[in-house]
Amino acid sequence: MPGPHLDATRMVRRAAQELFPGAVVAIGTGLPCYLPGEFPPGAGAWFLADSGVLGYRGLETDGAAVDAGGNAVALRPGGAFTGVVDVAGILRGGHTDIAILQPSQVAANGDFVHWTTESTQGLFAPGSAVDMAYGASKVVAVMPHTYPQGRKNIVTSCNLPVDGVGRIDIIITDAAVIKVGPAGLELMEIAPGWTTDDIVAITDAPLTISSGVKEMTFNVPTLEPPNKVYATAFEALADVPEGSVINVDGFAGPGGMAHYLMVGLRDVGVKGLQLISNTAGIARMSAFGAPNIIDHSILVENNQVAKATASYPVSPSASRASAFEEAYNRGESKLEVVPQGTLAERLRCGGAGVAAFYTPTGAGTLLAEGKETRTIDGKEYILETGLRADFCIIRGHKADTLGNVVYKGTSRNFNPVMATTAKITVVEVDEIVEPGELGPEEIVTPGLFVDRIVLRPPDFSAYL
Amino acid sequence: MTSVSDNTSRPGKVFPSAQAALDGLTQGASVLIAGFAGCGIPENLLRGLAETDVGDLTLICQGTWIQESGRFGIADLVASGQVRKIISPMPFYPEDGGPVKSHWESGKLELEIVPQGILAERLRAGGAGIGGVFLPTGSGTRFAEGKETRQFDGRDHFFEVALKADFALLRAKSADTLGNLVYEGAGRNWNPTMAMAARVTVVEVDQVYEPGGLDPESVITQAIFIDRLVLTS
Numbered sequence: 235m236p237g238p239h240l241d242a243t244r245m246v247r248r249a250a251q252e253l254f255p256g257a258v259v260a261i262g263t264g265l266p267c268y269l270p271g272e273f274p275p276g277a278g279a280w281f282l283a284d285s286g287v288l289g290y291r292g293l294e295t296d297g298a299a300v301d302a303g304g305n306a307v308a309l310r311p312g313g314a315f316t317g318v319v320d321v322a323g324i325l326r327g328g329h330t331d332i333a334i335l336q337p338s339q340v341a342a343n344g345d346f347v348h349w350t351t352e353s354t355q356g357l358f359a360p361g362s363a364v365d366m367a368y369g370a371s372k373v374v375a376v377m378p379h380t381y382p383q384g385r386k387n388i389v390t391s392c393n394l395p396v397d398g399v400g401r402i403d404i405i406i407t408d409a410a411v412i413k414v415g416p417a418g419l420e421l422m423e424i425a426p427g428w429t430t431d432d433i434v435a436i437t438d439a440p441l442t443i444s445s446g447v448k449e450m451t452f453n454v455p456t457l458e459p460p461n462k463v464y465a466t467a468f469e470a471l472a473d474v475p476e477g478s479v480i481n482v483d484g485f486a487g488p489g490g491m492a493h494y495l496m497v498g499l500r501d502v503g504v505k506g507l508q509l510i511s512n513t514a515g516i517a518r519m520s521a522f523g524a525p526n527i528i529d530h531s532i533l534v535e536n537n538q539v540a541k542a543t544a545s546y547p548v549s550p551s552a553s554r555a556s557a558f559e560e561a562y563n564r565g566e567s568k569l570e571v572v573p574q575g576t577l578a579e580r581l582r583c584g585g586a587g588v589a590a591f592y593t594p595t596g597a598g599t600l601l602a603e604g605k606e607t608r609t610i611d612g613k614e615y616i617l618e619t620g621l622r623a624d625f626c627i628i629r630g631h632k633a634d635t636l637g638n639v640v641y642k643g644t645s646r647n648f649n650p651v652m653a654t655t656a657k658i659t660v661v662e663v664d665e666i667v668e669p670g671e672l673g674p675e676e677i678v679t680p681g682l683f684v685d686r687i688v689l690r691p692p693d694f695s696a697y698l
Numbered sequence: 699m700t701s702v703s704d705n706t707s708r709p710g711k712v713f714p715s716a717q718a719a720l721d722g723l724t725q726g727a728s729v730l731i732a733g734f735a736g737c738g739i740p741e742n743l744l745r746g747l748a749e750t751d752v753g754d755l756t757l758i759c760q761g762t763w764i765q766e767s768g769r770f771g772i773a774d775l776v777a778s779g780q781v782r783k784i785i786s787p788m789p790f791y792p793e794d795g796g797p798v799k800s801h802w803e804s805g806k807l808e809l810e811i812v813p814q815g816i817l818a819e820r821l822r823a824g825g826a827g828i829g830g831v832f833l834p835t836g837s838g839t840r841f842a843e844g845k846e847t848r849q850f851d852g853r854d855h856f857f858e859v860a861l862k863a864d865f866a867l868l869r870a871k872s873a874d875t876l877g878n879l880v881y882e883g884a885g886r887n888w889n890p891t892m893a894m895a896a897r898v899t900v901v902e903v904d905q906v907y908e909p910g911g912l913d914p915e916s917v918i919t920q921a922i923f924i925d926r927l928v929l930t931s
Contacts, residue, residue, distance in 0.1 A: 284814055285734040285884040298883025304735030315883055317918075318734065318760070319822045319891040322815035326835055349788070358811045360841070361788040365815030368835045397813075399838030579828070588819065589850035592829035610829035610859065619850070640915070675880065676916050 237427015239378070239408040240450075242268050247452040248423075249334055249376050249406050253279050256460040257331040258324070258682045260284070260366045263303040263349070264336030265376045267293070270301075275310050276669075278459030280682045282330065284321050284362035288680050289313030289636075302361070312636040312669030314677035323586030325365040327654060329682060333370035335363055336377050337402070341392045342439040344400040344414040346375060351382075352394070360397045367398035369587065379407035379436050386438040388412065388419070409433060411450060418442065423450040462637050463666060463687045467498025470660050470686045474504050474625055477540070481581070481626035481652040482511040482530060486520055486546060490645030492662040493528040493696045495627040495688065500532045506540045507533065510581070510623055512574060512648055514542035514558035519549035526698045531557035539567050543621070545574040573601060576618055578651055584620035585654025593618055626656030630663040630679070634670070637684030638677045639663065646678065653683040660686040711877050712906055712927045716746025719900045719928040723865050725752055726782075730821070730866040730892040731759040731772060738885030739763060740869040740902040742930050745770045747867070748778055756783040758821075758863060760814065760888060762790055762798045773797050776807060783807070787814035813841055816858055818891055823860035825894025825923075830859040866896030869930075870919070873903045874910070877924030878917045886918060893923040900926040 240248075246269040253259060258280040261269060270281040271292025282288050283301040290299065290307040297306045299315070316324075324330060337346035348363035367373050380386055388405060405412040410433045411423035420442045424433055430443050464470035474480070480499075484491035499507075515530030533539050534557040542558060547569055549556040561567040572580065575595055583591055592615035596602050606617040628649040630639035639661055641649060653659050661684050713719035720743065723729065729747075733739035748770070755775070762784065763771035773790075775781050777797035789809050790798045801807035812820070815835055823831050832855035836842040846857035868889045871882040879901060881889060893899050901924055 283884075285737065286887045287884050298737075298885060300735050300737040300884050302735075304737065315881070315886050317886050317890045318814065318888050319818040322818045326815055326819075326833070349791070358840070359788045359791070360811065360813045362814040364813035364835050364839065364841060368837075395840050397839060579826070583831070586819075587835075588831045588833060589853075589855045590832045590848075591823065592831075594827060594829065608829065613829070615829040642915070673916075675882070676913075 236409070236429070236432035237425055240425050244452045245376055245406055245408055247272055247454050248411065248450050249374055250454045252332060252372065252374050252404065253455060253457060255279070255457045258282060258329060260325060260330045260333045260370060261302055262333065262335040262363055262366060263361060266334040266336055267301050267303045267305055269334060272454050273457065278457040282321065282324060283307070284318060286316050286318055286321055287313070288316055288682070309674050312634055312638055312681060314638060314674045314680050316680060321362070322365055323654065324682070325362065325369040326587030327585050328369055328587060330366070330370040332372045332374060333366035334374045334376055335366060337375050339387050339389055339392050339394060340375050340377070340402050340405055341389055342418045344402040345392050345396045346398050346402050347392050347394045348397040350394050358395055363397045367401040372403050373401050375402045375405045377405070377407055379409045386436060389438040390440070409436065412441070420444050421447055423448055425450050459636060462685060463635060467495045467662065467688050468501050470688045471495065471498045471502050474499065474502060476504050477506040477508070478504070478624040479508045479510065481623040481656055482509050483628045483647060483649045483652055485512055485644065485647045487517050488527050488529070488696055490629050490647045490649060491517070491529065492627045492629040494690045494694050495660060495662045496528055496530070496532060499627065500536050500538070503536065503538065505538050507538050508541040508543070509539055510543045510621060512545055512577070514544045514547040514556065516546060516549050516556050519551055519554050519556050524697065528696050528698060534558045534561050534567070541568040541570070543570040543572055545572055545577050547571060578648065580618055580621040581648070581651045581655050584622040585651065588620055590617055590619045592616065621655060623656040624658065626652050626659040628653055628659065628661050630661045632665045632667055632672060633661055633663040633684065633687050634667050634672050634681065635687070636669050637661070637681030637687060638672050639679040639684060640672055640676055641678055650679050653679045658685045659683055660688065662688050662690050664690055710875055711924065712875055716742045716902070716928050717749060719743070719926045720746055720750065722898060723747070723752060726754040727752070727865055728756040728758065728863040730863045730896055731757055732868045732888040732892050733763065734760050734884060734887040736763045738869045738881070738887055738889065739771060740867040741770045742928065743867040743900060743902050744772065744775060748775055748780070753780045754782045755780055756785065757781055758785045758861070761786060761788050776801050781807060783810065785810045785812055785817070787812055787817055816841065818888070820858050820861035821891050821895045824862035825891060828860055830857055832856065833858050861895065863896045864898065866892045866899045868893060868899065868901040870901050870903045872905045872907060872912065873901060873924070873927050874907045874912050874921070876909050877901070877921035877927060878912050879919035879924065880912055880916055881918055890919050893919045898925050899923055900928065902928050902930050904930055
């Protein structure tokens with residue numbers, strides 16, 4: 235007789251071993267809902283539910299927040315609320331490290347079926363499983379090995395409509411841990427009291443027994459939150475490679491601009507940068523600024539800018555050219571002009587994993603030249619593609635040490651959307667606080683988008 | 699901070715009852731309904747809709763939230779025969795289908811299943827004036843079948859057209875009389891997206907303040923998207 239089937243707690247405790255410090259973990263409905271409760275409140279992982287809860291912990295009895303399964307949950311210090319469209323962007327945009335799902339069936343090639351059984355043929359309830367399985371770097375299935383009534387859930391090929399093709403990486407059941415590889419399924423671990431023969435007997439798909447097969451363990455790892463706070467702007471940007479695409483926030487004037495990070499980037503001195511920004515540095519030339527205010531011009535004058543993608547690239551004054559305008563006129567820098575709404579949408583799509591979109595703005599103008607057009611419901615649209623960047627330098631008002639950011643007034647501008655589009659997002663703030671000090675309803679940029687935080691020194695001047 | 703009770707004279711967008719706020723929602727309408735797994739449901743507005751004789755409705759929602767004692771959900775509208783079609787990522791749980799399952803099985807209710815991220819993105823596109831988008835999700839599954847396919851960055855993407863509706867029924871914690879909204883907890887869910895995607899947006903709120911009563915940094919849905927407010931009872 236095989237040993238007892240593992241209970242939900244021990245299944246999710248084993249699944250917890252797949253996490254690492256700082257991981258963004260999307261939790262699906264069903265068994266995975268028990269996992270966040272196994273970690274202490276200060277654990278360094280982001281638990282995300284598609285209900286719009288980010289950074290939460292165990293099942294509570296009451297509250298204004300629910301997880302993917304509709305269970306009441308509570309936030310961890312530094313947790314925040316968001317909407318489902320933003321959750322979809324986090325999942326599809328590649329901001330998730332691990333997805334934990336409860337499929338009703340997994341095939342030997344990693345295909346899976348979510349929440350559909352023979353008894354509900356045609357129900358097809360994907361929820362967010364399609365998005366979770368697509369976007370996460372690793373997909374973990376937590377599921378009963380056989381259920382209901384001895385139905386074998388790990389199969390050679392799915393006999394129900396699938397919600398993801400070849401997406402499952404590891405299967406954790408109430409009896410075993412199975413790895414999904416190019417050569418099929420490999421039995422890695424077995425539950426106490428079970429034998430490899432017991433597992434083979436309840437698995438429909440062929441199983442290779444790993445030479446290192448061992449007994450499952452149920453210790454939950456300690457996850458220390460990674461340190462994101464850097465001492466100086468220079469240190470936070472020291473590894474920016476030559477030729478990087480860099481999002482630079484700001485609107486027109488000095489407001490919402492990461493002046494301290496700009497100086498850091500100038501001092502790092504890296505060349506060939508491609509800036510994406512609303513302007514290419516006009517604060518000095520406009521009525522908003524002053525001739526000695528810090529803007530993109532300090533990078534241009536240091537010969538660091540190869541290209542700008544912007545909506546207001548040049549000086550509003552015909553007689554006073556900006557530094558970028560002069561560099562452009564000398565042929566040293568290239569320029570791509572994008573209207574502001576299109577620029578914002580291209581960034582939003584880049585961050586949210588939307589490859590391309592049809593926008594009606596600009597249709598029929600010079601800006602549409604060379605672009606695909608399409609008529610939808612009698613209206614002409616042009617195809618625009620999502621924009622992504624290597625680095626992003628943004629300006630917040632306050633951040634907590636996990637990277638959650640709040641802004642002040644119109645300095646919010648491009649910051650929240652740019653924060654979602656870069657591989658490395660660096661934020662400059664007036665104040666750094668502990669997790670839990672920013673209101674979870676007020677956090678605008680969730681910390682999972684922010685990699686590095688620097689404090690703008692109190693005596694730092696935005697004027698040269 | 700002044701709270702406006704429902705017996706004061708109606709300042710602009712504040713309506714005296716759910717039924718009054720649903721004026722113009724007619725036979726065959728498409729209706730967005732916010733809420734997630736029972737959290738943040740516009741329960742009074744749904745009840746108000748059930749009290750009308752409007753039918754043949756197409757509802758777009760996350761789920762239908764099975765009937766619970768003392769609560770009112772979309773399942774009740776289905777039970778009363780007012781719903782022709784539901785577009786949803788998870789219309790009911792396999793083991794707990796209720797009237798949605800029985801109406802679907804008997805052919806009285808049509809279900810269109812759309813993964814949550816695709817549905818959210820289609821609504822966002824509709825609300826933001828985008829005609830359609832190319833999404834990478836659903837590749838190799840029934841959700842990509844028959845759709846225009848194009849490669850970006852060496853990966854298949856599928857064309858999804860924007861989605862809009864006649865009405866949106868939302869639920870917020872607080873509003874000001876202009877229609878600015880804040881939510882509570884996971885009650886935010888579909889609300890901000892759906893608020894942008896309907897011709898007429900109706901919100902059920904716990905409390906209505908005078909303009910200025912909400913912190914401008916904390917407003918999630920801006921008043922320009924909101925047409926009608928009604929106090930939850």
